[in-house]
Amino acid sequence: MFKSFFSPLVRLNIKQMTRAAVIAALYSVITILAAPLSYGPIQLRFAEAFTILPALLPEAVIGVTIGCLISNVFTGMWTDMVFGTLATLIAAFLTYLIGCRLKKHICLAAVPPVLVNALIVPLIIFAYIGGDLESIGIAVSAPFLIYLSGFLSLAIGQSLAVYGLGLPLYAGVKAYLKATGGKDGAQSDNGQWSVVSGQSADDSKGQGTSDGGQAKDSGQWSMVSGQLKECHSSVSEESPPPKDDGGSSAL
Numbered sequence: 001m002f003k004s005f006f007s008p009l010v011r012l013n014i015k016q017m018t019r020a021a022v023i024a025a026l027y028s029v030i031t032i033l034a035a036p037l038s039y040g041p042i043q044l045r046f047a048e049a050f051t052i053l054p055a056l057l058p059e060a061v062i063g064v065t066i067g068c069l070i071s072n073v074f075t076g077m078w079t080d081m082v083f084g085t086l087a088t089l090i091a092a093f094l095t096y097l098i099g100c101r102l103k104k105h106i107c108l109a110a111v112p113p114v115l116v117n118a119l120i121v122p123l124i125i126f127a128y129i130g131g132d133l134e135s136i137g138i139a140v141s142a143p144f145l146i147y148l149s150g151f152l153s154l155a156i157g158q159s160l161a162v163y164g165l166g167l168p169l170y171a172g173v174k175a176y177l178k179a180t181g182g183k184d185g186a187q188s189d190n191g192q193w194s195v196v197s198g199q200s201a202d203d204s205k206g207q208g209t210s211d212g213g214q215a216k217d218s219g220q221w222s223m224v225s226g227q228l229k230e231c232h233s234s235v236s237e238e239s240p241p242p243k244d245d246g247g248s249s250a251l
Contacts (some may be wrong), residue, residue: 027067055099
């Protein structure tokens, strides 16, 4: 089961790797150019629109993760480079899983990028600043309220990017793939497995036909053997026993 989910993520062809590289490049460039909106406790990353694509393209999981890592390097926060990128990877993988299971409910696939980042990113930011709230203009002393404010601001920003920009992007990419006959990695793998299964079924059918033919030939040989035995028995019964002549009696 797990192998079937991870297989499209690690068995990428050249076309899929190219797509992943393009997504990573676009994510990082858009994020860096949109700074300072892309960074901080109150942020709006327009490039987060790409995080909905794993529901359609498995290679997008790698693309958005690498793009996020490159973007987070410019924050200068090692916590954001490590845990921020990890949050994006987790969200992208969950979106991919939901897209595999619930293709008709794409709005549900957009939930992980919003929820995971809203939960983790405030912790990363506040852990890095070490409680120095004045440096970011926050004068709230209660830790829960600080985290709640960060959660709400990130959730709003992510929702605008993922639902406001990501869903139209998803529809456009899906229409393009349909028009050009392109398929995502999971669909290609399923098609390949279908072909292999069909060939196996044909081979099994052919083998069964061959076995049936052999059984038929064996039956015919058994019938011929039986007829030969019957003929031999009838000949043995009809032939008269040998008569003793006088010379042999005298001897």
